[in-house]
Amino acid sequence: MSALTARLTRCAAALGLLLTAVACGSGPRDERLTVMVPWSGDEFQAFYTVIKTFEEDTGVQVDLEVTRAQTQQLDAAVAAGAPPDLAVLPSVGALNQYAGDLQPLGDPITEEYAQPFRGLGTVGGRVLAVPVKADVKSLIWFNPTVTRAPRSTSPSALRALSGRATGAWCLGLASGPTSGWPGADWIADILLSQHGTDAYKKWLSGRLRWNSPQVSAAWRAWRGIVAGSVEGASVRRFADAANGMTTKPPTCFFGHGTLSAMGFPDSAAAGTAYDFVTSAPEPVRRLEVSADFVGRFTTNPNAGRLITYLSGAEAQRTWVNEPGGYGFSANSRVRPEEYANSAQRRIAAMLRPDSGHTLCFSAADAMTPDLSAAFYRAVLDYTSDESLLRTLLDGLDQVRSSRGGSPVPPDRLCAPPS
Structure with a gap:
C-alpha cells in the first residue's frame, strides 16, 4: 500500500458528499491548516507532491479535503461557519460567489x-485568489502514428474530416455534477x-443572446x-474516451480540450502517441484558457504561508512537471x-x-x-436531440435573466499575455 493510500484509508471519515480527508493527524491546531480541493487521479497526485514539500519545509500539517461535490460541500461549510x-x-x-467570505491577499x-x-482574482478592488494552475482549451488532439494533423481546424473542415463516420472523435461528456462541460468548452x-472577442464578450456580458445567430451557429x-x-457520449467519461486515441488499435482519432483533461498515460510519448494543433x-490567434484559483477563507497564518508558497515560481515548476x-x-x-513534456513546452x-x-x-x-450548470445540462440534452436547440437556448436566456451573466x-x- 502506498503512503498516499494509507493516509487516505486512515482518513476516510467524512463520506456524505464523497469527501475524503487526506493527511489527517493530531498536531496542534496552530501548526495545521485545511485545504479543500476538487481534483482526483494524476491532478491530485501532482498537487499532493507539492503539498508534501511544503509540510517538510515548514512543519505545518496540511489536511486535504478531497471532494467531488465541492460546491455543495463548500456551501455547507461556509453556511455552518466552519x-x-x-x-x-x-x-x-x-x-x-464567495467574494464576501474570502480574505484579501494583497x-x-x-x-x-x-x-x-x-x-481575474480581483473582486471589488481586492485580490481574493491566486490562479495556481492554468490550462489552454483550444486544442485539437490526434495520434500521429495513425492519422495526420488536420490541415484546417475550421468547423466546416473538421466536419468534412470526420464526416458522419462512427467514432471519429474521442467524445465523452460524463463528469459527475459537471457532465457536459467538454461540449460547452468546444x-x-x-x-x-469564428466571431471574435467582441461577440464572445458581448455573449458573456449579456449583450448577445444565447439564441442569437452567432451563438446558435x-x-x-x-x-x-x-x-x-x-x-x-453522455454517459462516457471524458478521459476514458480520450484514452481511445492511444490504444492499439485506436478506437477514435481526434479530441478537443486541455492536455490535463485528456488523461494520456505517462507511457504515451508526446509527439509520437499524441500531438495537437490549435483549434483556432x-x-x-485567439485561445480559450482557464485556471484553478486558491482562495483564503480564514485568518489562519499558515494559510497565508501556503498560498504564497503555491503561487511562487519554485512550487509552480515542481507542480507542472509532476507525471x-x-x-x-x-x-x-x-x-x-x-x-x-514537449507538448507542455509548446x-x-x-x-x-x-x-x-x-x-x-x-x-x-x-x-x-x-448559468454554467444550465449550460452543461443543455449540452447533454442537445447531444441527445438536435431538435431541442431553440428551446434550450431560450431556456439559457431565461436563466441568465434571472441569475445574471458573467x-x-x-x-x-x-x-494578450503580458
Missing part, C-alpha cells in the same frame, strides 16, 4: 502572473474563433463536427523550456507575452455557477 482555511475554486464564477502576490489570469471555442457547428460520435484556424498532472503555470517566471509558449495569441478566459468558468468585467475576459 470553512476550510483554503479552497481551490475551479472558476471565476465560484470566486465571485497585491504583491499576483505581480508575477500574466494576463488575463492576474486580474462550443465557446467555436464562437470565439456555434452550437450547430459543434453538433455537426461530432455527429458520428455522440452515441453513448489561421490567421486567428500525469500536465498543468501549466500563469507565473511568468516559469518558462516554457522548464517543462519536461502549449506553455502560447501563454507568453511574445506568443501573438489573445487569451480569453473560459466562457463557462466565467459564468455564474447556476460577473467578470468584459475588459478582463480577453487579453
